Amino acid sequence: MTGSVTLHDVARRAGVSLATASRALNGSANRVVGEALRERVLRAAAELRYSPNAHAQAMARRRTRIIGLSLHDIADPYFSAVAAGVMREAETHGLLVTMASTGHRPGAETDYVGAFRRHWATVVIVVGSRTDDRAATDRLAEELAAFEAEGGRAVAVSQPRLPVDTISIDNRAGARDLGHTLHDLGHRRFAVLAGPADLLTAAERVDGFREAVAHRGGRLAPEHVVPGPFTRDGGYAAMQRLLDEEPDVSCVFAVNDVMAVGAMAALRDRGVDLPAGMAVAGFDDIATLRDVSPALTTVRIPLEEIGALAVRLALDEGADRPRLRRVAGEVVVRASTPRLPA
Amino acid sequence: MTGSVTLHDVARRAGVSLATASRALNGSANRVVGEALRERVLRAAAELRYSPNAHAQAMARRRTRIIGLSLHDIADPYFSAVAAGVMREAETHGLLVTMASTGHRPGAETDYVGAFRRHWATVVIVVGSRTDDRAATDRLAEELAAFEAEGGRAVAVSQPRLPVDTISIDNRAGARDLGHTLHDLGHRRFAVLAGPADLLTAAERVDGFREAVAHRGGRLAPEHVVPGPFTRDGGYAAMQRLLDEEPDVSCVFAVNDVMAVGAMAALRDRGVDLPAGMAVAGFDDIATLRDVSPALTTVRIPLEEIGALAVRLALDEGADRPRLRRVAGEVVVRASTPRLPA
DNA sequence: CCTCCTTGGGAAAGCGCTTACCGGAACGGT
DNA sequence: ACCGTTCCGGTAAGCGCTTTCCCAAGGAGG
Structure with a gap:
């Protein structure tokens, strides 16, 4: 990717140092930048259509604003409803969601969680429900544990036996x-x-x-x-x-x-x-x-609500984790099951 | 994210330099690493459960393996079908897809494309079809142009008047x-x-x-x-x-x-x-x-096919871009439209 | 009038990785 | 025996950003 304008360019155009430019742009805590300078920097940034490089920020800050979401199949309305909830909630927190469809392939979840881990995702959400392959579950558990050990937060939906917050549908x-x-x-x-x-x-x-x-x-x-x-x-x-x-x-x-x-x-x-x-x-x-x-x-x-809940749960700094949230279903009787004539 | 094991750790454990470790792991082109050393490094990496930091790689390589996908609403089966195609094809290329639901909010697409640009996505796909707001379209066009100028590849689905490859449903x-x-x-x-x-x-x-x-x-x-x-x-x-x-x-x-x-x-x-x-x-x-x-x-x-096509189109190094692909629909007569009795 | 804060800016050290570039060793040709 | 060539490993310079540390200047207090 060539030609992108960097903070360096902004700083030079505003006639300040990189440090000042950075501070002016993110209004860094416990540090004040003079009003005049801040103005100058902001203007320079706008003129150059500067947009910070997310990876560089990630490197320096050692964290990102992305949610990793792993599910079986996005074309399945069950999963797309959950995904919609996740994305809706993510947006309110200014988070981006990167998503992976495992296509029911055993082990794929673990691979994807690994990828999210490599990306320093702040949150990983796995929604699934495989139970038979104990070894696969163990590897997933291990990967998630490693992810959380590195400071991430994971939530499992309908996936028990994982050492992380889980949302369980009753x-x-x-x-x-x-x-x-x-x-x-x-x-x-x-x-x-x-x-x-x-x-x-x-x-x-x-x-x-x-x-x-x-x-x-x-x-x-x-x-x-x-x-x-x-x-x-x-x-x-x-x-x-x-x-x-x-x-x-x-x-x-x-x-x-x-x-x-x-x-x-x-x-x-x-x-x-x-x-x-x-x-x-x-x-x-x-x-x-x-x-x-x-x-x-x-x-x-409430599938969409479950997705949103997963995000909130991950972001909530509660103690005594892992926590378990049960969500109940509600019977809805419609025309397909008429009363049987006695 | 603390405690993650870095290439440095691997190199030290294998008793080699960073460069060698890196080369051993990615089998860098036109450069051979001795078999014995490569073995040592691989083993060290495995023992430490090393996984490279994606952002650091992105910084050094100046590119990533992610596709940015912007659509209106993932809960809508139309969009989730396209998304499924994108994800399926992305996986075969080892790409991760990060997705954004604009929720029909005008201007949101531009914001998200900006986010993808900041992330050095290799590919951005926008699927939508707003036409009334000319100013918004122009801003989106501008953002996409900037993205491509920086070396990215964009594809629009059902979104005309954009200076990028587009797939148009007839x-x-x-x-x-x-x-x-x-x-x-x-x-x-x-x-x-x-x-x-x-x-x-x-x-x-x-x-x-x-x-x-x-x-x-x-x-x-x-x-x-x-x-x-x-x-x-x-x-x-x-x-x-x-x-x-x-x-x-x-x-x-x-x-x-x-x-x-x-x-x-x-x-x-x-x-x-x-x-x-x-x-x-x-x-x-x-x-x-x-x-x-x-x-x-x-x-x-063929919605899913369209999603996959979008990815292939973006990855295809064809010349004379922007290209236009039209995809046709096919009438399927079923029971909801019986022949009207004459 | 001097010292001690406070305010605000700059220099520079990373973050974890890739990749020129450099240099030592082994090897073959003459 | 000497001089290219190859091979292959290390050193170090970034990638673009944040943040710590340092320092200059101005104001308050003694």
């Missing part, structure tokens, strides 16, 4: 509440599209739902719990497999909205009338999906 | 094709939910559609072109206003899918049967929205 309680609600609507025979086996978030939702069913004296048959990717197509395929077994079921719970919508498509393609022929419920309350028809019963998670 | 042709298709389906009386007046993307889509209608000997009545925000609620409200006028219309074209879905919700709330009572078409073919019902007729834009 998946279990949300799914349980949903289960009870569906039971109250008269449903007794359930199936679950369970999502990926290795995703803790998915597992918790299944468990919570199972608890509710059990609590009401029912039982979730193992063959009615079908796994699959956390995507629209995953939901579609899982629903097809389920239908192939001709299950005796009146209501299917997909552990996220995206899958639920895929499941609805599969049902329709098989000629099932919705919502009369089958009730469908999801999880997350993705904004973009609120207008599917029939409108989806789901558990609302 | 909104006009897409909307025209859609108009013809709808006409072929027997529709004659159209309304348009036109989106924000100041967004070029929206304006072009309206124009293209209008052209098609005119070409077939029809006419789009001004009161049937209703503006509004580019959002679900914008579509909902616009549709309501339209219905309040009790227009003699059989088909409404919302200039993006998100609005189309909002419009469908409004129609349903007014008791209109879909798709029989009113045909609805959108634009973009947002993946998350493919399963609304009735399935939405729309114009498919």
